[in-house]
Amino acid sequence: SPRRHAKLNRNNIIKYVLVAAFILFASFNYMISQSTNMASPGGNDRQQPSNWSQKKIDEKAEHFIRTGELPGTKRLASSVIGQRRESRVDADNSNKEGTSQEMKQNRSVHGAKPTNGIEEWPPLSSLIDAHGNIADGANISGLLDFSIIGFPKAATTSVFRHLSDFTNSLPTERCDLVVNDTVKLVRDIYDDHAKRMKQSKDDTAMEKQMRGIKCPQDISSEWSMHNYAKYFPRTKLIVGIRHPIWQFESLYNFRVSNVPWKKMLPTSKLTKGCQGGSQGVCAWRSNFHDFLARLGKTPLSSPSELKLLSLAINPAQHKVGPVFLYDMSQLSEVKFRKDLRDFLGLTRDIPPFPAIDTSGRFDHISSIKRRTASEKIDICNPEHAAIRSVLMKKATSASIWIGDYFLKSEDVFVSNRPYFESVLKSWKNDPC
Numbered sequence: 001s002p003r004r005h006a007k008l009n010r011n012n013i014i015k016y017v018l019v020a021a022f023i024l025f026a027s028f029n030y031m032i033s034q035s036t037n038m039a040s041p042g043g044n045d046r047q048q049p050s051n052w053s054q055k056k057i058d059e060k061a062e063h064f065i066r067t068g069e070l071p072g073t074k075r076l077a078s079s080v081i082g083q084r085r086e087s088r089v090d091a092d093n094s095n096k097e098g099t100s101q102e103m104k105q106n107r108s109v110h111g112a113k114p115t116n117g118i119e120e121w122p123p124l125s126s127l128i129d130a131h132g133n134i135a136d137g138a139n140i141s142g143l144l145d146f147s148i149i150g151f152p153k154a155a156t157t158s159v160f161r162h163l164s165d166f167t168n169s170l171p172t173e174r175c176d177l178v179v180n181d182t183v184k185l186v187r188d189i190y191d192d193h194a195k196r197m198k199q200s201k202d203d204t205a206m207e208k209q210m211r212g213i214k215c216p217q218d219i220s221s222e223w224s225m226h227n228y229a230k231y232f233p234r235t236k237l238i239v240g241i242r243h244p245i246w247q248f249e250s251l252y253n254f255r256v257s258n259v260p261w262k263k264m265l266p267t268s269k270l271t272k273g274c275q276g277g278s279q280g281v282c283a284w285r286s287n288f289h290d291f292l293a294r295l296g297k298t299p300l301s302s303p304s305e306l307k308l309l310s311l312a313i314n315p316a317q318h319k320v321g322p323v324f325l326y327d328m329s330q331l332s333e334v335k336f337r338k339d340l341r342d343f344l345g346l347t348r349d350i351p352p353f354p355a356i357d358t359s360g361r362f363d364h365i366s367s368i369k370r371r372t373a374s375e376k377i378d379i380c381n382p383e384h385a386a387i388r389s390v391l392m393k394k395a396t397s398a399s400i401w402i403g404d405y406f407l408k409s410e411d412v413f414v415s416n417r418p419y420f421e422s423v424l425k426s427w428k429n430d431p432c
Helices: 002-039 047-067 091-095 101-106 156-164 182-199 203-207 222-231 244-258 288-293 303-308 328-332 334-344 366-375 382-404 417-426
Strands: 146-150 212-214 236-241 323-327
Touching (some): 156 212, 288 382, 323 417
16 A cells, blocks of 8 residues: 555655665774874784884994984084083082082082083094094094092902992993003993993983093003093092001902912012012002002102102193092092082982902802911011011101192192091001
8 A cells, every 4th residue: 555655665765864874984984094094004003113213223233333313413522522412510518518619619610520411423434444443633622521540459459349339330340541541441442332322211311420440550551641641631539558568468368269270479589570470469569658649639849858759650641630639538538528529519429338358259168268368477476577667668658649739739639638647647656
C-alpha cells in the first residue's frame, strides 16, 4: 500500500544516513591517525625525540674531537683562550663566614680565570704547528687553572685527589713540563675535555669547573718553571711543605715500600746531591727555600737574602702565577679549606680531607711487607745523625728565608699566618 511504501522509504533513508555518518566518522579517525603518524615517525612521540637528540650529541662530540670546535661556531683566534676568559666570582662566596680579608681582595685579581664555554676553545691545530711544537703566538694560558707543584711527601696527592672530585683535573700525575713536553700536556687536556663533554649531561655546569694538574717535581725543575712562565703565567700554584727531616724520612721509606726490588743507599751517602742508586732521595731535595726562590717572588738582591740561598738557582725569566703555600699539618683545619677555596675561586666548600694512606703498593704481600718494614728508617736513630745534621742546616735557612722574604710577597698566600709562622720557627729545632 502507499502508506507501507512510504514507511519503507523512510527506513531506507535512515539506514543510508546512519551508514554515511559511520563512513564519515571512520574517515575522520583515519585522517587524524595519519596526521599524528606524520608528525611523529614511528607513532611514538616520546621516544623519537630522545633518539634524535642522542644522535645530535654524538655528532657534536665527534666533531669536537676531530676539529676542536662545536659545529656551527665561528673559528676563533688562538689568543681567545687567554683573552676572553671572564672572571668567575661567586657573589655568595663574599658573604661566607671565616673568609680572610686578604683572600677576598685577591680572589679575582690573581691567577687563571675560569673558561666560559667550550666554544671559546680554538681548534687544537691552531695551537700546535706542523712540527709538533706550540705555535708562535698561540695563547694556551687559559687551559690550566691551577697546579700542585711540590713538594714530594707533603700531602700533594691527598690535596689533588680531593680537589679532583669537583674540578676537571687530569686523572693522573702529570710531569710533562719537567721534560719540556708542553705539547703532550696540551693534547691530553683537549682529549680529557672531549671525553668529559661526551659523558656529561650538563655541558654548561661541566664547563664552569676548573682544570688542574699535579707534579711534585715541578718545583725543583728548571724546565717546569720555564714552561709555567712562558705558557701558563696565570696558573695558580699550590705548594706544600713540611719539616725537612720528616719529609726526608717519609720519602726514603716511601721508596723502600714502593720500589722493593731496589736497595736504598744508607742515609750517610745521601747528604748531598741525588747520586746513582739514591732513587731521587737526597738532602738536595730539602732545599725548599732555593726552589721557592725560583718562582721569582722575592727581590733576590740583598746580600742577607742571597746568603740564605745555597744552590744559586736562577729565577724564572718571566712572572709565574700566585702561590698558595701550606704546611702539611694544616690540612685538618677548617680555615685552611676555606682559604684554599677562596684562593682558587671555587664555588663550593671543600669538604674535610680524608686520612692520608701511607701503605705501600706491595703491603698485601706479607713477605715483602715484612722485608720492607725492616728496611725502613727511623731518622731519629743515631745512625742517621749525619743526614739529620745536614737537614737541620737547610731547615733553619728555609725557615728564615720563607718568613723574612717569601711571605712578604703580595703574590704569596698562606692560611692562618700566625700558626704558619709558628711552624716555620719550629724548623730551627731538631724534632728528634
